[in-house]
Structures are given as structure tokens and as C-alpha cells.
Amino acid sequence: MLHRLNIHKIDYIDSNGGFLIMHKHPLLFTAKFLFCIAIFSNHSLSLGAEGKLLATAGLSQVEGSGGGGLVPWATLSGYDSHDELSLSVSVSSAELNDYRLAVQTLSASFYDRVEVSVAQQRFDLKTSGVDIKQHIIGLKYKLYGDAVYGYSPQLSLGLQHKKNEDATIPNALGAASSSGTDIYFAATKVHLGAISGYNTVWNLTARATKANELGILGFGGPSNDRYELMVEASAGILLSRNLVIGVEYRQKPDNLNLGEDDWFDVFFSYIPNKNLSLTVAWTELGSIAGAAKQDGLYISLNGHL
Amino acid sequence: MTRVNERHSVNARCLQLILSAFFTLLFSACTINSSQGMNKNSTLYEQLGGQNKLEEIADNFVDEISFDAQIYPYFANSNIKRFKNKLVEQLCVMSEGPCQYSGDTMEQVHTGMNITERDFNRTVDLFIAAMTKAGISHPLQNRLLKEMAQTRDQMLYK
Known part of the structure; x- marks a missing residue:
């Protein structure tokens, strides 16, 4: 299958030895991948993991980890259970007033215990035609619990190692470094039938980070170059087995002294089966690099095997 | 600062x-x-539709299982009639209906089967399909699932 997908370029993206399989045309790659998934699901071949309940796999968030759109959750990215492996891929785009953020992610999760993810972000400055690229490698380990069953929330510990491809813009803005590592602790719980019989989900994440705008504007800066603890939260209601609506909040530091804002979104996810999901969100990302009121539509397509 | x-x-x-x-x-x-005053004092059992509805769900569930290659092997040597009766009794008790459960404990029934998480969740999917075919609304399905979920630890990997 990998042969059919025509992967012909493997790039090293950081000194720690992690690598990301890159296609010349990431969108085409993703489209082909999703096409393959669709073909397989139509033929009802159970190639991949289906061992979780529908809609409990969540999404791949903006940095590639399993979660909501903005926030990494304690749940892993795929539908793998205790005895399975799964592979997930996503392509997302946020169209803001002055910027565009495009993200492609690939993640594998093992035995509903460990998740490894890679992501590449391209941040376009629409007015100048310049773009900033960042690569992220993520690792998540489930410490305890099950998001759906039992009284305790599911608890996970994760990290995201980020490397900005070109330090020019972060440096010009005063960032102290072009790479950095975030560490997070997440708790996620689904409550069956909690509100008028509807299932609800909440997530709370604490993240230690130096990243400016996810790291797109580098790490650390003139006003602060130490790790700060940020709070991130999500809450959602499952309207049916296939529809989820929810809100997300992500607190952010302001190391560059540019008035970096916290992020907020309202999302709507459609999950027709265990192979596909489509998310549309309204995001309010506030001021980015001095340009105020960056609001816009976020669209994300997720595929699971 | x-x-x-x-x-x-x-x-x-x-x-x-x-x-x-x-x-x-x-x-x-x-x-x-x-x-929702109407529902306030009625039990989940009554809201689901009582004994007949629980029997319909159990019938549908057995149908779902018998057409599922992944789950059927667990039931191949079962007494289906007894399974249905005990399931209806249990659903009745879980939904606060006027019944008593007379079967074996969940541990006794499932010990030796070594049910995986994957197969357990697959069976939940089949049970959801059985409820949907019986016309049970989404919120009522979730409330029954919530009660049933409490027995999960008595079934997995035994």
C-alpha cells in the first residue's frame, strides 16, 4: 500500500533522529491515503483497529497529537484497543484574516497505550506571501484509566518536540530559540447519558511550554524565556453516535511581548464511521504577531486505519 | 512585570x-x-417500554450476534433461550424494573472466555444496533448503556 501511495522522499527533520515521510504534494498524499481507507472500508476488510466505540478516537489536534482541534487529550489518536495497532492521518486548514495555517499529521498508536505522531505545519502570511514551516514529533503515554468506562478520567502524559524550519522570522521578532519541547498532562472523561441522556466529554490539559504561537514564532523571547504552565480545556456533547459539538480553550504565553492571545474554538464533528471524520470549527485566535482579531474557519479531515 | x-x-x-x-x-x-416532569418519576424500565421492549432488544441482539463472525464464536455453544431470558432479567433489574436476576454472576458466565477489549466493544456496537432496531431513542440508549457499563470489569480478560 505504501508503494501505491508513491512516497518518494524521506526527510530528516531533527537531530534526535525522528523523521517524517514527506510527499511532494501533501494534499495529494492525504487524498490518496483517504481514498485507500475508503476503498478498504467499502470492502469491509478489517485491516485496522476498530476496537473502540464510535467517536471515541477523537481527532488529531493542530500539533498532531490525538485530541480535539486545539488541545491534546488523554485519549490516543486511533481506534486501537488493548490488543490492536492503529494508524491515523489528518489534513487541516485554518483560514484566518491575515494568515492561513495548514497542518498534516500522521500518527500511530499501539495497544491503546502509546501514541507516536508527526506533524508538519505551514503558516502562510497572506499579505506578504511568505510562509513559515514547523515540524513536530509527538509522543504520548497513557498512564491510567479509560475515558469511557470507570469513574476515573483517562490520564496521559505527552511531549511535543518542535522545530521551526527557518529561524528568520522568529529571530526577527526576538525569539530565543527556533526549537523547543512542550510537555503536557491530560485528563479526559466521557460521561454516558450525562445530560438529558446525551453523552458528554471533557478534557483538561496542563502544558509546560516556551512556544510562541505553537512555535511558529519560535520559542521564548524578550519578556520570558522560561517554561510556563498553561491550561487548556475542552468540553463537548455527542448529539448522536455520529455528531459531536463542543468548545475548546487554550491559554498561551506572551514571551515576545506582542500581546499573544489565548485561543478559543467552537467545533462540530461528523463521524460517519470508524475510518473517517470531518470537523468544522469557528476559531478565535486573537492577535498574532501584532495583527489583531485573527478569526476564521478551521476544517479538518481525519482518516483511521 | x-x-x-x-x-x-x-x-x-x-x-x-x-x-x-x-x-x-x-x-x-x-x-x-x-x-421533563413526565419522566421524572417513571423508571428507565418504563421509559424504555417495559418487558416487551426489553425482549425485543434481546431478540435483536441475538440476531446481531448470530450474523457477526467476530462475536458469534463466543455464543456457538450457548443455550440461546436461556441467554435471552437472563439478559432480559438483567436489563430489567438495571433499568429498575420489577424483576429479580436469577442467573449466574457476570464473572461466572465470562470466566474462561478471555474476552478482549476489542470484542467487548464490538459487542457493545451490536447491542447499540439491537436497541436502534427496537426504536429506542439515542438518550435512552445512553442511559441503559451507562448502567450496563458498570459490569464491564466483570467480563474483560477473565
Whole structure:
């Protein structure tokens, strides 16, 4: 299958030895991948993991980890259970007033215990035609619990190692470094039938980070170059087995002294089966690099095997 | 320093706003829930539709299982009639109906089967399909699943 997908370029993206399989045309790659998934699901071949309940796999968030759109959750990215492996891929785009953020992610999760993810972000400055690229490698380990069953929330510990491809813009803005590592602790719980019989989900994440705008504007800066603890939260209601609506909040530091804002979104996810999901969100990302009121539509397509 | 404080107070206000919005939503949803006076005093058993409906769900569930290659092997040597009766009894007790469960404990029934999480969740999917075919609404399905979920640990990997 990998042969059919025509992967012909493997790039090293950081000194720690992690690598990301890159296609010349990431969108085409993703489209082909999703096409393959669709073909397989139509033929009802159970190639991949289906061992979780529908809609409990969540999404791949903006940095590639399993979660909501903005926030990494304690749940892993795929539908793998205790005895399975799964592979997930996503392509997302946020169209803001002055910027565009495009993200492609690939993640594998093992035995509903460990998740490894890679992501590449391209941040376009629409007015100048310049773009900033960042690569992220993520690792998540489930410490305890099950998001759906039992009284305790599911608890996970994760990290995201980020490397900005070109330090020019972060440096010009005063960032102290072009790479950095975030560490997070997440708790996620689904409550069956909690509100008028509807299932609800909440997530709370604490993240230690130096990243400016996810790291797109580098790490650390003139006003602060130490790790700060940020709070991130999500809450959602499952309207049916296939529809989820929810809100997300992500607190952010302001190391560059540019008035970096916290992020907020309202999302709507459609999950027709265990192979596909489509998310549309309204995001309010506030001021980015001095340009105020960056609001816009976020669209994300997720595929699971 | 002032700037940092200012910023954190803005962040804190934002978080406060979002949390209060969420809890308002929760609260109003709960109010709607309790204002459904009709349902307030009736049991889940009655809301589901009583004995006949539980039997219909059990019948559908057995149909789902018998057409599922992944789950059927667990039931290949079972006494299906007894399984149906005991399942209906158990659903009745779980939904606060006028029944008593006379079967074996979940541990006794499932020990030696070594049920995997994958197969357990697959069976939940089949049970959901059985409820949907019996015309059980989404919220009532979830409330019954919530009761059933409590027996999960007595079934997995035994």
C-alpha cells in the first residue's frame, strides 16, 4: 500500500533522529491515503483497529497529537484497543484574516497505550506571501484509566518536540530559540447519558511550554524565556453516535511581548464511521504577531486505519 | 512585570468566562432534564417500554450476534433461550424494573472466555444496533448503556 501511495522522499527533520515521510504534494498524499481507507472500508476488510466505540478516537489536534482541534487529550489518536495497532492521518486548514495555517499529521498508536505522531505545519502570511514551516514529533503515554468506562478520567502524559524550519522570522521578532519541547498532562472523561441522556466529554490539559504561537514564532523571547504552565480545556456533547459539538480553550504565553492571545474554538464533528471524520470549527485566535482579531474557519479531515 | 500580570489577568478572565459559559450550559441542560416532569418519576424500565421492549432488544441482539463472525464464536455453544431470558432479567433489574436476576454472576458466565477489549466493544456496537432496531431513542440508549457499563470489569480478560 505504501508503494501505491508513491512516497518518494524521506526527510530528516531533527537531530534526535525522528523523521517524517514527506510527499511532494501533501494534499495529494492525504487524498490518496483517504481514498485507500475508503476503498478498504467499502470492502469491509478489517485491516485496522476498530476496537473502540464510535467517536471515541477523537481527532488529531493542530500539533498532531490525538485530541480535539486545539488541545491534546488523554485519549490516543486511533481506534486501537488493548490488543490492536492503529494508524491515523489528518489534513487541516485554518483560514484566518491575515494568515492561513495548514497542518498534516500522521500518527500511530499501539495497544491503546502509546501514541507516536508527526506533524508538519505551514503558516502562510497572506499579505506578504511568505510562509513559515514547523515540524513536530509527538509522543504520548497513557498512564491510567479509560475515558469511557470507570469513574476515573483517562490520564496521559505527552511531549511535543518542535522545530521551526527557518529561524528568520522568529529571530526577527526576538525569539530565543527556533526549537523547543512542550510537555503536557491530560485528563479526559466521557460521561454516558450525562445530560438529558446525551453523552458528554471533557478534557483538561496542563502544558509546560516556551512556544510562541505553537512555535511558529519560535520559542521564548524578550519578556520570558522560561517554561510556563498553561491550561487548556475542552468540553463537548455527542448529539448522536455520529455528531459531536463542543468548545475548546487554550491559554498561551506572551514571551515576545506582542500581546499573544489565548485561543478559543467552537467545533462540530461528523463521524460517519470508524475510518473517517470531518470537523468544522469557528476559531478565535486573537492577535498574532501584532495583527489583531485573527478569526476564521478551521476544517479538518481525519482518516483511521 | 505589570505587563505579565495584566496578561495573566486577561487569561484568567478568559478562562473564567469560558468555564462559566460551560457550566451555565450544563446547568440549563440539567434544568431541562428535570423539567421533563413526565419522566421524572417513571423508571428507565418504563421509559424504555417495559418487558416487551426489553425482549425485543434481546431478540435483536441475538440476531446481531448470530450474523457477526467476530462475536458469534463466543455464543456457538450457548443455550440461546436461556441467554435471552437472563439478559432480559438483567436489563430489567438495571433499568429498575420489577424483576429479580436469577442467573449466574457476570464473572461466572465470562470466566474462561478471555474476552478482549476489542470484542467487548464490538459487542457493545451490536447491542447499540439491537436497541436502534427496537426504536429506542439515542438518550435512552445512553442511559441503559451507562448502567450496563458498570459490569464491564466483570467480563474483560477473565
